[in-house]
Amino acid sequence: MGKLLAVVLGALLVWAAPVHGQVHGISLAAEKLLLLPSPVVITQVIDARPTPGAVGWVLKGPENAPTRADVVRGVGPEISRLLKQYLKPEPGARAVVLRLTQLQIVEQPLRLGESATAEVSIQLWAEQPNGYAYMGQAAATHGSKAMNVTTEHAGNITRALEKCLWHLLVQPLPETLPAPQPLATLQQPELRQPHTRFAIETDTVLRPGVYRDYLQFRNNMPEQLASATISSNQTLRGDDVVTAKPYYLDDKGHRTEPIRNVWGFSDGKQAFVYFYGQYYALERTPRAFRFRGPYQLSPEEAAERAALLAGFGLMGGIKATQRTPSTVTYEVNLRNGQVVKHGTQGLSLDLVQTSTESTSLVVYCRSESGPAVALAVNGEPLASALAAAGVVDIPCTESGAEIVLCVGSAPDNCLRFVPERSTTNYVEVRFNGTAAPSMRRVPGNLGEMHVRKLLETQ
Numbered sequence: 001m002g003k004l005l006a007v008v009l010g011a012l013l014v015w016a017a018p019v020h021g022q023v024h025g026i027s028l029a030a031e032k033l034l035l036l037p038s039p040v041v042i043t044q045v046i047d048a049r050p051t052p053g054a055v056g057w058v059l060k061g062p063e064n065a066p067t068r069a070d071v072v073r074g075v076g077p078e079i080s081r082l083l084k085q086y087l088k089p090e091p092g093a094r095a096v097v098l099r100l101t102q103l104q105i106v107e108q109p110l111r112l113g114e115s116a117t118a119e120v121s122i123q124l125w126a127e128q129p130n131g132y133a134y135m136g137q138a139a140a141t142h143g144s145k146a147m148n149v150t151t152e153h154a155g156n157i158t159r160a161l162e163k164c165l166w167h168l169l170v171q172p173l174p175e176t177l178p179a180p181q182p183l184a185t186l187q188q189p190e191l192r193q194p195h196t197r198f199a200i201e202t203d204t205v206l207r208p209g210v211y212r213d214y215l216q217f218r219n220n221m222p223e224q225l226a227s228a229t230i231s232s233n234q235t236l237r238g239d240d241v242v243t244a245k246p247y248y249l250d251d252k253g254h255r256t257e258p259i260r261n262v263w264g265f266s267d268g269k270q271a272f273v274y275f276y277g278q279y280y281a282l283e284r285t286p287r288a289f290r291f292r293g294p295y296q297l298s299p300e301e302a303a304e305r306a307a308l309l310a311g312f313g314l315m316g317g318i319k320a321t322q323r324t325p326s327t328v329t330y331e332v333n334l335r336n337g338q339v340v341k342h343g344t345q346g347l348s349l350d351l352v353q354t355s356t357e358s359t360s361l362v363v364y365c366r367s368e369s370g371p372a373v374a375l376a377v378n379g380e381p382l383a384s385a386l387a388a389a390g391v392v393d394i395p396c397t398e399s400g401a402e403i404v405l406c407v408g409s410a411p412d413n414c415l416r417f418v419p420e421r422s423t424t425n426y427v428e429v430r431f432n433g434t435a436a437p438s439m440r441r442v443p444g445n446l447g448e449m450h451v452r453k454l455l456e457t458q
Contacts (some may be wrong), residue, residue, distance in 0.1 A: 024058045024150070025072035026105075028079075031158040033086035035454040036391070038169050040096045041089040043127065047076040047100050048190050055157075055197060058150050069153065075103055079161065087165075094173065097132055098125040101190040102139070105153045108263075108278070115263075116149035117213065118142055118156035122164045131180030134219060138167035138395070140360070143213060163360060163424065170393040172383050198334055200271075200289075208268035210259060214337025217273075222266055229268045230259070234281070241292045241327055242281035244272050263337070273274065273332055275339050280330075288331040295328050329407035361394040361425045363405070364451050370431030376406040386429060393453055407437050415439045424448070 054068045055075065071078050079100065102121035107114060121139040125132040140163035144152045198218040208220025208230055216222050225248065231245040246259040248269070259265055264273040264282075272279040273291065330339050363375060365386055372387040377394060384392045386407070406414040406419040407429055413436045419425045426447025430438045442450070 018104060022067055023054070024060065024067045024069040026055065026153050026157070027072050028070055028082060028154050028158060031082065031154055033082050033158065033162050033165070034452055035087055035162065035165055036170065036455070037090045038087050039090055039173055040124065040169065041093040042083050042087060042098045042124075043095050044097045045076045045080045045083070045100060046097060046186050047074075048186065048188065049075075049100060049102055050189050051104075052189070055103050056107070056153075057334075058153070059108050059109065059114065060150070069105060071157075075100065078275065082161070093262070095127040096126065096135065097125045097186065099125060099186050101137070103155065105156065107149060107153075108337065113145055113147040113261075114149040115145045115213070116152045116156055118153060118160045120160040120164055122168075123160070124168055125181075125428070126177055128177075130181040131182050132186055133177035133180045135174060135177065136168055138164040140164045140167065141215065156238070163407075166393040167360060167395045170384065171395065200334070206266055206268060206271060208266050210262050211266070213263050214332070214334070217264055217271070217332075217337075218334045220269055230265055231255075231266060232265075232272070232279070241294075243278045244281065246279060250448060267435040273329065273339065282332065287332070290329055290331045292327050293330050320393060361403070361405070361419060361427065362391065362451055363407075363427045363429060363436075364391045364447070364454060365389065365393065365429045365431065366450060366454065367431040370437075373408045373429070373437055378404050379406075388431065389454055389457070391451055405439070407439055410436050413437065413439075415441070417441060426451070 012070045030282040042196045052075075054070045054071050054331060057066045058069045059065065060067045079098070083098070100120075100122055106117045106119075106121050108116075119139065119141045121137065123137040124135040126135050140160045142156045142159035142163065144156055146152060199220040200218050203220045207220055207222055207224070209224040210220050210230070211217040230246055231249050232246040234242060234244045236242055245270065246265050248256045248259065250256050262274065264271060266272070271282045271289070273282055273289075274280075275291075275293055278293075280293050282291050332339055361377075363386055365388055367388050372385040372390075374385055375382045375392060375394075382392070382394065386392050402416055402418050404414050404416050405427060415427060417425075424444055424447070426442040426444060428440055428442050428447070428450065430440075432438055
């Protein structure tokens with residue numbers, strides 16, 4: 001009987017445990033890049049990521065088992081294919097090399113569905129007679145939400161790469177270049193950068209609002225409603241586990257609606273993160289943001305517990321639960337937004353961060369006719385003018401400062417706003433006959449649709 005139980009237990013463990021070495025393949029074959037005519041021709045793609053073994057993790061099956069993910073035909077070859085097919089160089093374009101320094105995906109469970117984020121960082125190096133000269137770099141993210149986001153990663157990777165190329169190719173190429181480097185230098189993996197201190201770590205004031213994603217949290221830039229404030233019912237559940245149920249209050253202090261399906265929120269005094277059906281209070285420490293929460297089984301532990309229950313019944317279940325604590329400490333990885341157990345690597349692949357992050361401001365015009373107008377940001381005129389049915393992309397640093405966008409020759413025809421850090425910012429310009437052009441900010445999804453339609457007709 002003991003031998004039979006051992007055989008059954010072994011079979012159950014083999015059946016329930018995840019397959020080590022299994023890799024989820026991401027295909028970019030059906031993706032397209034929408035780009036303006038390019039002043040450069042990219043002759044080579046160099047994969048210099050510090051973690052070239054995979055691009056991240058996806059959650060598979062009903063247990064959300066973490067599974068390594070990679071691009072099926074290789075990151076370098078797939079990006080090369082996209083560029084060859086969709087990057088259209090102008091006459092006399094400069095030959096450059098694209099150096100990929102980061103490509104990472106993150107998949108997170110939400111209360112209703114899942115979220116997926118891709119982050120891409122690239123550099124451009126100009127070909128010189130005696131080597132390659134550095135021209136610039138860009139980093140961008142793109143995310144999506146769905147009931148199952150595992151199929152969304154290819155599109156997110158492509159959109160993030162597209163944003164990086166827009167950042168680099170819409171601005172004038174540098175007239176002077178630094179000393180060239182040998183090809184061997186470009187082929188060396190990008191060194192891991194020291195920890196970047198984000199605004200949520202350095203700001204003295206915690207801003208109230210809703211964090212739609214981890215980028216808004218780490219930049220201390222939550223979404224705020226002018227006519228409502230945020231409050232919550234907080235509960236201490238023992239072992240320092242603090243949960244909350246957030247809701248909006250109107251200007252009279254009346255509760256209006258609960259806050260659901262977001263990454264987290266802040267009431268101006270305390271920040272909370274969503275984790276497995278609850279919002280948990282974050283404790284700020286010198287090295288991380290932590291919280292106490294219920295112990296979540298790893299796939300291996302879940303498989304072992306299932307096997308013990310099947311093989312030994314109630315006594316096996318009791319034995320299995322005795323091996324795990326009821327609560328543990330978790331921390332938020334500010335580089336990719338993942339929640340991991342304190343003191344472990346978790347699923348993190350450590351994103352490489354640059355000292356200056358940037359977002360993008362896209363100005364476009366859907367009018368079919370009208371004179372080209374000059375653009376200026378914070379009093380500085382741009383080299384690119386905006387024409388009818390035209391698009392201009394303006395990189396801007398994520399300093400959190402207000403910018404002033406002016407269109408045309410009238411000094412007071414300007415729009416003042418603070419760019420959102422976690423998404424592309426869109427401004428639509430309309431020609432109104434002989435009157436001065438009008439401007440309006442457009443939500444990200446609507447602006448992206450308008451710009452994609454304009455590019456498809458060019």
